[in-house]
Amino acid sequence: MENKEEIQVEENNTDVFEDREEAMATSAAEIRAYAREALHGKWGYGIIVWLLALLLNTLISLPEYLVDDGNSFGDIWSIISTAFSWCMWFGVMACFLDVARKLPKSYNRLFTGFRSLKFFFKLVITEALQLIFLICWYLLLIVPGIIKYYSYAMTEFILLDHPEYGPLQAITESRKMMDGHRMQLFILGLSFIGWFFLCFVTLGIATLWVIPYYNAARAKFYLDVKAKYEQKLTTSPIQEAETVPAEPVEEEKSFEVEE
Numbered sequence: 001m002e003n004k005e006e007i008q009v010e011e012n013n014t015d016v017f018e019d020r021e022e023a024m025a026t027s028a029a030e031i032r033a034y035a036r037e038a039l040h041g042k043w044g045y046g047i048i049v050w051l052l053a054l055l056l057n058t059l060i061s062l063p064e065y066l067v068d069d070g071n072s073f074g075d076i077w078s079i080i081s082t083a084f085s086w087c088m089w090f091g092v093m094a095c096f097l098d099v100a101r102k103l104p105k106s107y108n109r110l111f112t113g114f115r116s117l118k119f120f121f122k123l124v125i126t127e128a129l130q131l132i133f134l135i136c137w138y139l140l141l142i143v144p145g146i147i148k149y150y151s152y153a154m155t156e157f158i159l160l161d162h163p164e165y166g167p168l169q170a171i172t173e174s175r176k177m178m179d180g181h182r183m184q185l186f187i188l189g190l191s192f193i194g195w196f197f198l199c200f201v202t203l204g205i206a207t208l209w210v211i212p213y214y215n216a217a218r219a220k221f222y223l224d225v226k227a228k229y230e231q232k233l234t235t236s237p238i239q240e241a242e243t244v245p246a247e248p249v250e251e252e253k254s255f256e257v258e259e
Helices: 002-038 043-066 072-100 107-114 117-140 142-151 155-161 167-177 182-190 193-201 207-243 246-258
Strands: none
Touching (some): 002 182, 002 207, 043 072, 043 107, 043 207, 072 117, 117 142, 117 155, 155 167, 167 207, 182 207, 193 207
């Protein structure tokens, strides 16, 4: 009986692995299709959001390039403009998360990183910690650095849904959420290589459509991974409670029948 059960468990694990590999191979196309559907009627909104963020980031960084090299003001302003660009990028992600959720358009979401001074510093610390962690991992080896990059990829989305989280809590939650899904996000990125090449050929003109498309797809990816992660958290304790006490009970009953 034990041998048959072990064989059945191994067969079930193999089926799950094969289903997972198949899902990874097909989900990129499904996510892109959903992103196009979500952007229907909102392409203009996505383009304006991207252009506004690009324009504001350019304007805020201008003083950095107007001062002489070695000037301390340039170094200080570089830190300020970096923090500003992090918050603007956070706002871009907020806009496209709304697109993926098919919510009404809101340009105010572009400035969600500036909702309060406390949240601004929380976001800056979160981005700085991610950068430090990634640099440390890349100093060890390239591959671990790449793995951690994908592990931390959902941090900003998590902060959008849970602004009460601290920097380390959001990073840790992203790492847990992305466990088993890093390759899937990598495949999604690979599926956009042709589009990025089109941006290069058109001297950046195609980015007006490709960047909104890509960001909407990443937002949809987050929604899917979040749903699976939350389902896993709710079902795993129930499964453990059902399976753990079942084995000794069955063994006692079978022993009494044999006697």
